[in-house]
Amino acid sequence: MKQQAAAASTLATRPLGRNRWKPLGIQAGLIAAPFLLFGLFLMFYDVNPISLYGSMISSTFGDLYGFGEVLIKATPIILTGLAAALPARAGMINVGGEGQLAIGALFATWFAVFYLHSMPFWLGIPLMLIAGALGGATWAGITAFLKVRGNLNETISSLLLNYVAVFTVGFFVHGLLKDPESFNWPFSPEIAATLRLPIVNGTRLHVGIVIALALVAVVWYVLKYTRLGFRIRVLGSNNLAAERAGFKVSWMQVGVLLAAGALAGVAGMIEIAGIEGRLRPATGANYGYLGFLAAWMAWNSPIRLVFTAFILGMITVAGNSLEISSGLPSSSVHILMGLVLFFLLGIGRRFSR
Amino acid sequence: MSMKTSSKLFGLVLALVMLITGCSQPGVTPAPASGANAEGGEASAAPGTDSPAVGFIFVGARDDFGYNQAAYLGSMAVEKAYPDMKVLRSENVPETAEAERVMEQMIKDGAKIIFPTSYGHLDPALNVAKRHPDVAFFHQGGLKTAENLGTYFGTIWEPVYLAGVAAGKMSESGKLGYIVSVPIPQVLLNVNAFQLGAQSVNPDATTSVVFTGSWCDPGQQANAANSLIDSGVDVLSQHQDCTKTVIETSERRGAMTIGYHANAATLAPQGWITGSVWNWSDLFVDMVDTAIKGEFKGSKYDGKFRGRLSENIVQLTEMGSEVPDDVKQFVEEKKAELVAGTLSPFAGPVLDQAGEVRFAEGEEPTLDELEAADFLVQGVIGNIPK
């Protein structure tokens, strides 16, 4: 086990082999392969793949609105992706982004509705952001507690807690947080206009993407240039070495999980303050899982994550136009997403060799 | 992956992104203009006029023997009535801001008439409506309206009340079961109407209500149906989006069943009593017609429209073959009274579970009051979160 770990760490640091260009060609081929496969699949169903991919690109880059839509989609994926990538660097697997986002959204809405509604934006929005982070961290804290005190694997517990989170949000929007003016429909009151994130004219794009990118920069910097980041990476590559080096492994694990939860919680806050304006039972559904996949596509690198999140955002957005234009169910793009990931996962190890 | 490859890949993607954005630069400029124009320039055109396409968004699958199937049938009727019009559909659209994008896409594809068919699509629809004053929106089941957004629904609780009457007559144990999703007003109103109907013919009848927490989870539905039947319930009704599983389960267990949303008599040849269903077809066609002619504003559809049993927009299906003639006749009589307006299911006094008076003696609640139901009537067993 130790040897393996050592081997893994040398693997990661060894520079690329002799042939520099061949891998790039293979990479390009492998990235194109799932799209080709899915194209064949579409042709089977009488859909022209070229026009689909064409409209996918043109609806993303063709106008500001479409580009904004993809960025809106990418924003929470980036953050939940960070929530998966950061623990992954420390050797943990957090699949709980989904629940952490939901509880983050719940906390953010709760504070926005009950305490922050009359505050000026420069005070209210940051406080709401903190509330969201707190919510996500709280939810991740359960996972951390179970891990450190109960030896309970964080993958399983964070996954199960996602289901609990959905019902928790349901409980609040059907009860304590129900909008009194909603004629008893299950959603929270709308948050004050001052708490809404500023948007770009003519689109729904809000400044959330800037927050997300800033947090990417922070995580990247911490991991790469700080002592804390170094320790996290040591912990990730070799648990025992970290212990021997005198790190407080448990505390570090707790800290990393809390930070991850906070990041996902911020995503929840951004969904509320940027897009939805109020909490609903299904707010942010699926972003946690998409984020996890984006993180793996990016091999847990914060910088690359920005791109993978963008690509996943693009694919999801394309799903709707596919259904409207061709009648294929929007879930068909899950197939494309799966293919892309399969290829990336399949070549992952050989990539790094 | 080493730093070098990653930065190379990085550069590649970046270049690609820049290339593509660069290429489409000319396209960027008109886009915001169209958004801005829509607010000022075209305001004179009545929403929906001469629309070349109509868009329908559904919250679930189109053939679920339920809510979405009913709306889907409506969209089919529109397609048939206007062969030259493009009908755009999108299923499984979540009730979040996600729906906004779907509607925007439909508008891009030419739709000037949009049917968001689930209550949760209301806020997104209101947002989109604000941006596109030239598009007419017909939202199903909402309580809010806008300049170019009207809501429509049917008083489905009327047939549900009649189904309750039939159930009360048919049940031997006097124990009825109602499998529902989440405690929203539409659901509570139906449960109440059902219980009041059953109570009117059997004062001892009770309705046990079970929440599944989901609009369509067959596993949970089968659990709930079995659990209710085990506890002695002999007539099952439901308020779910997909209704097949509960009906089939109750048929297999030898219980009787009341359908909802769509006629599913074929699923339960033995136990089918009756069902409450939507008849959107004529209504949808009429709404599209109104909008195309540019008459949306000022028509009965630009505000809150509620189709009644008397207008045949909500219906009670035919009774099952096992239902005796005297019951059939009795329900028909009640239906006639309801249509004529001599029978009013919610006329006071109506007491809630705690025995508190919700509608006082002699009081006749308005439709708005009914649609904001937040209580269960006496005789319903079950609990709603406060």
Add this chain to the structure above:
Amino acid sequence: MITDILTGAIRSGTSVMYASQGELISERAGVINLGTEGSMLCGALGGFAVTVWTGNPWLGTLAGGLCGLLISMIHAFLVLTCGANQLATGLTIMFFGMGITSFFGRGFVSEQIVGFNPVPIPLLSEIPFLGKVLFNHDPLTYLSFILVPLLWYLLFRTRLGVILRATGEREDVLFASGINPQLIRYAAVLAGGFLAGVGGVQLSVAFTHSWVENMVQGRGVVAVALVIFASWLPFRAMLGAYLFGAAQALQLTVQQTGLGISPFFLFMVPYILTLAALYIVERKKRSQTPEALRKVFTGTSAG
């Protein structure tokens, strides 16, 4: 009432139980497969579709199992041959399964099938209490009663079982005796996929007689969690699955009593109970974790 809850536990726990037995085989060989959810979905649809076409639920069961197996083959290939991360691959399979089944399943939502129905076992079902709880179920449920002891026997009393367990614990021993552990792992993952598929069939063809998009609703995820709760022992996994089923049945029974508990709390009960059970079990001992799995969990194998 207790009879009802216990009967309900078996009714709604059986699909989870099949999946968790499958996952157990796979994890014993050192491969965790979060794609169980996807396998169950594929099984549920495949089984339903073939039952629609042929009218024979047994053919449906076979087909559903094969569908579950096919999708787990992707997992096996990526993880074992390509060395991909097990958890990420599993999650991808879960998504892929959702996509592919909702795509191909669209035409089956309104289909009707006869499927499996409860067959009371003569004499045995007459026994008060036990008869109703145990001997009034569909054939797949009876089959699952037999499966568990069989699996236990296989794991702990046969040479194949020794090999399987060694694959997850001490590879080097296997190499020494000339057996290729990769092959065993492949077989274990595929067998796991097959059983998960059958679990899906139980849900669609025996329990609900319906197919609806994403109808598994997290049962596959629970199955994976239960295996850990069960410390990789078949009988415990069975117990766990029935506990989960009982929690669901109890939840419904409590609702019907009209007690003043929010249904949303009741919905959480099965998941919280699973977590609590895991917490209690894992706190006490962890030595039983197959060595190869521990590496996955601690991130020391596969990147």
